[in-house]
Amino acid sequence: MSRKKKRQFEQKTEETSTEFSSEDFEFARRDEERIYDKKFETKPVGFFRDAMKRFAKNRYNVYATIILLTLVLLAIFVPAFTTKNITGQEPQLRFLPPRIPVVEHLGIADGTSRVENVRVDPDTVDLEEDFGLPSEDRYRHEYIVEDSVEANYRYCDDIAESCFGGQNVLTHDGEDTFTILEAPEFWVFSDAENPVVEIDIESMSDNPLTELTVFIGDEELGTITEAGTYTFDVDPQTSRLHLEFDAVANEYVSLNSVTLSDDAEEDPLYFYEGYDLAFWSIDGEQSDASYERRDGREMRIDFDFDEYEAAFGQREQSAYSSRDYYALIEEYDEVCEKTVDPDDPERWTFSEGCPVIEVKGQSRPIEWEGEEYYTYHVVLDYAVYQGFDDTPYFLFGTTSNGRDLFAVSWRALRTSLFIGVTASLVNITIGIIYGSIEGYYGGKIDLLLERFAEVMGRIPWLVTLSIASALLGPGVFTLFVILIFSGWIGISGITRTQFYRYKRREYVLASRTLGAKDRRLIFRHILPNGIGTIITTSVLSIPMVIFIESTISYLGFGIGHGVDFNVGPVEFSGVSIGVLLADGQAQMYANPYLTVAPALIIAILMITFNMFGNALRDAFNPSLRGVEE
Amino acid sequence: MIRYTLIRTLWIFIILFIVVSLNFILLRVAPEYPPPDPDQRDIYYERQRDDGFVTRVTLLEEVEEDAERMEEIREHGRELAGVAHFDDRNGTMWVYEDVPIMQQYASWMTNILTEWNWGYSTRIQVNVPVFDVLVSRIPVTVQLNLIALFFYIPIGFTLGIIAALKKNSTTDNAISTLVMIGISVPNFVVMSILVLFFGYTLGWLPTQFPASDIVGIIQLTAVVLPVLALASNPIAHLTRMTRAELTEVLTSDFLLLARTKGLTRPQAVVRHAMRNSMVPLVPGIIFSFVGLLSGSVVIEQIYSIPGTGRIFVRAMQEDDYNLVLGVTAFYTIISLFAVLLVDLSYGIVDPRIRMGARK
Numbered sequence: 001m002s003r004k005k006k007r008q009f010e011q012k013t014e015e016t017s018t019e020f021s022s023e024d025f026e027f028a029r030r031d032e033e034r035i036y037d038k039k040f041e042t043k044p045v046g047f048f049r050d051a052m053k054r055f056a057k058n059r060y061n062v063y064a065t066i067i068l069l070t071l072v073l074l075a076i077f078v079p080a081f082t083t084k085n086i087t088g089q090e091p092q093l094r095f096l097p098p099r100i101p102v103v104e105h106l107g108i109a110d111g112t113s114r115v116e117n118v119r120v121d122p123d124t125v126d127l128e129e130d131f132g133l134p135s136e137d138r139y140r141h142e143y144i145v146e147d148s149v150e151a152n153y154r155y156c157d158d159i160a161e162s163c164f165g166g167q168n169v170l171t172h173d174g175e176d177t178f179t180i181l182e183a184p185e186f187w188v189f190s191d192a193e194n195p196v197v198e199i200d201i202e203s204m205s206d207n208p209l210t211e212l213t214v215f216i217g218d219e220e221l222g223t224i225t226e227a228g229t230y231t232f233d234v235d236p237q238t239s240r241l242h243l244e245f246d247a248v249a250n251e252y253v254s255l256n257s258v259t260l261s262d263d264a265e266e267d268p269l270y271f272y273e274g275y276d277l278a279f280w281s282i283d284g285e286q287s288d289a290s291y292e293r294r295d296g297r298e299m300r301i302d303f304d305f306d307e308y309e310a311a312f313g314q315r316e317q318s319a320y321s322s323r324d325y326y327a328l329i330e331e332y333d334e335v336c337e338k339t340v341d342p343d344d345p346e347r348w349t350f351s352e353g354c355p356v357i358e359v360k361g362q363s364r365p366i367e368w369e370g371e372e373y374y375t376y377h378v379v380l381d382y383a384v385y386q387g388f389d390d391t392p393y394f395l396f397g398t399t400s401n402g403r404d405l406f407a408v409s410w411r412a413l414r415t416s417l418f419i420g421v422t423a424s425l426v427n428i429t430i431g432i433i434y435g436s437i438e439g440y441y442g443g444k445i446d447l448l449l450e451r452f453a454e455v456m457g458r459i460p461w462l463v464t465l466s467i468a469s470a471l472l473g474p475g476v477f478t479l480f481v482i483l484i485f486s487g488w489i490g491i492s493g494i495t496r497t498q499f500y501r502y503k504r505r506e507y508v509l510a511s512r513t514l515g516a517k518d519r520r521l522i523f524r525h526i527l528p529n530g531i532g533t534i535i536t537t538s539v540l541s542i543p544m545v546i547f548i549e550s551t552i553s554y555l556g557f558g559i560g561h562g563v564d565f566n567v568g569p570v571e572f573s574g575v576s577i578g579v580l581l582a583d584g585q586a587q588m589y590a591n592p593y594l595t596v597a598p599a600l601i602i603a604i605l606m607i608t609f610n611m612f613g614n615a616l617r618d619a620f621n622p623s624l625r626g627v628e629e
Numbered sequence: 630m631i632r633y634t635l636i637r638t639l640w641i642f643i644i645l646f647i648v649v650s651l652n653f654i655l656l657r658v659a660p661e662y663p664p665p666d667p668d669q670r671d672i673y674y675e676r677q678r679d680d681g682f683v684t685r686v687t688l689l690e691e692v693e694e695d696a697e698r699m700e701e702i703r704e705h706g707r708e709l710a711g712v713a714h715f716d717d718r719n720g721t722m723w724v725y726e727d728v729p730i731m732q733q734y735a736s737w738m739t740n741i742l743t744e745w746n747w748g749y750s751t752r753i754q755v756n757v758p759v760f761d762v763l764v765s766r767i768p769v770t771v772q773l774n775l776i777a778l779f780f781y782i783p784i785g786f787t788l789g790i791i792a793a794l795k796k797n798s799t800t801d802n803a804i805s806t807l808v809m810i811g812i813s814v815p816n817f818v819v820m821s822i823l824v825l826f827f828g829y830t831l832g833w834l835p836t837q838f839p840a841s842d843i844v845g846i847i848q849l850t851a852v853v854l855p856v857l858a859l860a861s862n863p864i865a866h867l868t869r870m871t872r873a874e875l876t877e878v879l880t881s882d883f884l885l886l887a888r889t890k891g892l893t894r895p896q897a898v899v900r901h902a903m904r905n906s907m908v909p910l911v912p913g914i915i916f917s918f919v920g921l922l923s924g925s926v927v928i929e930q931i932y933s934i935p936g937t938g939r940i941f942v943r944a945m946q947e948d949d950y951n952l953v954l955g956v957t958a959f960y961t962i963i964s965l966f967a968v969l970l971v972d973l974s975y976g977i978v979d980p981r982i983r984m985g986a987r988k
Contacts, residue, residue, distance in 0.1 A: 454644070455644050455647055455648075458644050458648065458964070458965060458968065459648050459651075459961075460648075460923065460957065460960045460961050460964050461923065462923065462926065462941060462956070462957050462960050463648060463651075463652050463957045463960070463961060465945075466652070466656065466941075466945060466950075466953045466954075466957055467651075467652060467655045467656060469945065470655070470656055470659035470945075470948075470950060470953070471655060471658065471659050543813065547815045550815060550817075551815060551817060551927055554817055554927060555926075555927060555930060555942055556942075556946065557945065581817070581818065581821060584821070585821065585931060588821070588824065588825060588829060588836075589829055589836070592825050592829060592830070595821050595822075595825055596822075596825070599818045599821050599822055602814075602815065602818055603810075603813070603814045603818055606813035606814055606815065607809055607810060607813040607814065609813070610809060610812060610813045611809060
């Protein structure tokens with residue numbers, strides 16, 4: 001208080017001193033508890049609660065975490081509860097395309113697959129309608145989706161029934177001068193009315209000396225010297241047609257068709273073109289002439305094929321073991337009502353819902369080592385036979401072993417996650433211990449350990465991979481060795497940095513001056529500040545490990561088919577996502593869905609895992625405490 | 630600075646030495662798979678003898694002791710009799726025995742240092758020097774990786790700059806999403822999806838790398854997919870780093886000063902912010918080459934690119950360990966030199982950093 005003010009104050013008190021006595025004053029809050037002992041009415045926000053709050057702030061990260069959790073839950077529960085085949089071999093069900101309820105009505109994932117560029121069965125071809133069907137052995141016609149057939153044509157010049165139209169070209173070689181081209185059979189047309197032979201020549205050599213003379217039997221009908229359509233009247237008889245080609249070397253004649261028609265019938269009596277014409281025989285003086293097809297069209301078709309109906313429809317098996325048959329009938333005892341064919345006691349049918357629809361007969365029994373063996377010829381309802389009430393849905397399709405890719409994918413994800421998490425846990429443990437030692441003790445220990453870690457970290461993964469798989473061979477253990485070999489270095493580095501960062505902070509020093517022991521310093525002051533980053537790095541190291549695992553398995557050096565392993569009661573398949581992708585790679589052209597599903601799963605897993613890690617990073621960053629955006 | 634450079638260089642060479650030696654010794658411990666063809670095998674072991682990995686003993690039928698030994702070897706076969714190889718003809722047998730591993734190691738080092746002899750391939754190209762096999766594959770890989778490198782840098786920078794300048798906008802969010810995808814999805818998955826979509830479904834690009842004797846536009850189009858797959862991850866990383874660096878610089882004091890001097894925002898950003906934000910990115914870019922190179926092992930496998938990565942995988946599958954040794958040495962050398970370059974570049978590109986200098 002300055003002297004001037006003091007004087008003023010003194011003056012004031014002199015003026016007012018008589019107006020107040022001590023009774024006029026009263027202690028504030030005398031009745032209440034003392035203020036400095038009062039408890040907080042709000043709850044203190046702890047480290048993890050605070051982290052949780054910040055974690056929930058970013059909506060996208062929360063969604064990502066939910067998706068990630070869903071993936072993990074699917075990976076745990078789908079393989080455990082699936083009713084479909086995930087381990088056995090079901091060659092009948094291999095390569096079924098995806099079929100998904102609801103979506104199937106939109107025309108995608110409806111269990112049909114587009115089959116492209118298939119040869120047609122020549123008997124089914126309708127050239128005018130551009131329609132044909134494939135051979136029945138491979139694609140049963142009843143399962144081809146209606147109106148889905150699209151025909152396209154390609155050039156062909158081979159003597160095959162599927163090669164339509166075009167010409168047959170007779171060419172003289174080197175020294176030929178005279179060749180006879182003869183119809184393969186005798187024409188019988190003695191009853192014909194005004195029969196006419198029509199010969200259609202596409203082209204012919206320009207040489208005026210080149211002649212094609214038409215004979216039927218011994219009767220000469222006429223001579224052709226240039227391209228065009230020629231008709232010749234013939235008398236009804238039974239005889240063979242032949243053409244005499246008289247030309248010098250290297251001359252040719254190209255024939256479109258040869259027809260014999262008459263007035264009585266609308267269709268020609270005999271008609272040869274393309275494939276049929278190719279079977280005419282040639283005979284000549286030297287007979288070095290060549291007779292070849294040219295400019296034919298071969299029909300190839302694209303169509304939708306209902307793979308599910310084909311796989312789960314009726315299926316005939318001509319040799320079905322009688323033992324299996326009786327076991328099957330016994331199993332489905334309640335639904336299988338037998339009706340024997342009244343005409344044939346060896347044939348009988350079953351009621352609806354029974355895996356066996358019909359028995360068409362049985363083989364003669366064979367006796368071997370005192371037991372009788374015989375087989376039935378049965379028609380099976382394959383869906384029921386496989387244990388499905390109805391045609392099943394394979395959401396992602398089936399693999400080359402006929403396994404349900406949906407369940408197999410989640411099983412693979414379970415393996416990937418297990419290996420990723422376990423290897424990461426080992427890495428994290430080693431990393432934190434190593435890093436803490438480095439960071440807390442510092443000095444020479446730090447220097448030595450750090451050099452060692454650097455050498456380890458600088459070894460390229462190809463070197464680790466080659467050494468581990470050369471010495472140990474592929475397998476789970478090798479995989480772990482590779483993953484752990486240098487996986488811990490990142491975390492040890494972070495831990496070390498965190499220790500360096502916080503061990504000399506003022507509050508650590510303050511705590512130390514107040515007498516805090518090392519333990520309190522580490523667990524109360526250094527680690528809580530550092531743990532956020534360590535946890536984040538640890539969590540983010542899991543997708544990294546899964547990434548490396550899938551890469552190694554993809555290349556075929558990690559786990560693979562047949563490398564199943566058990567951890568306690570849980571079975572893990574050796575097929576991780578990487579292995580599935582490698583399988584898909586081999587089938588990429590024919591069955592692309594085998595790649596799509598595993599690729600999407602691992603992509604989503606990686607993205608959500610990283611987003612979850614980022615959310616954790618924000619959550620565990622104490623400097624963001626209370627920051628409102 | 631000179632001292633720092635020397636120390637770093639020396640240290641890198643020490644690591645190189647350790648890694649390559651370790652690799653040699655551990656691969657030699659693994660069982661050996663010589664060429665399957667008997668004649669080739671004889672040539673191979675004769676070469677191994679020249680290189681000092683095995684010794685040769687000649688046994689003659691006439692000598693009684695030798696005859697016993699020959700009988701033993703014939704009866705038990707190569708592995709049980711404990712010999713590397715034997716060549717048995719007309720009453721004479723040449724027996725090859727492994728020399729102790731450290732002696733082999735010494736021979737190996739000498740061969741490399743004096744003759745640049747990395748041994749001979751046993752399975753992939755039988756009896757061809759490993760170095761020749763490798764050299765024929767390097768151009769494809771390096772070419773592909775360089776294209777990826779020059780492709781990803783401008784894209785990464787551009788995206789990062791756009792994201793930083795339009796922070797928290799829709800564009801920024803879109804770029805961040807892409808970055809997240811690029812960082813997360815493994816490159817072989819990206820490659821599979823790309824091949825599936827552009828190769829098989831759309832049919833725009835080849836589904837396999839064409840053989841080198843096929844000429845034409847396909848040689849160019851074949852590069853597109855592997856480069857895209859290789860670049861997806863580096864682009865994402867570079868974008869993220871550029872965005873972070875530029876955001877930090879944009880809020881710095883010297884940029885405010887530049888603005889107060891009267892520079893417009895674009896001027897300030899281009900002349901001051903960008904230059905400064907590029908500095909910390911340079912080491913990352915150098916190092917990304919190593920990432921590209923090792924990432925291309927899988928890509929080459931998927932796309933059948935005849936590069937070093939594919940030869941590595943094949944050599945591993947067929948147990949051609951000499952070749953494996955050569956390829957891994959190649960990758961080790963490249964990655965360690967990249968590390969060295971990065972270490973040195975920290976000092977060179979940013980004058981504010983003087984690593985290893987006395988305080």
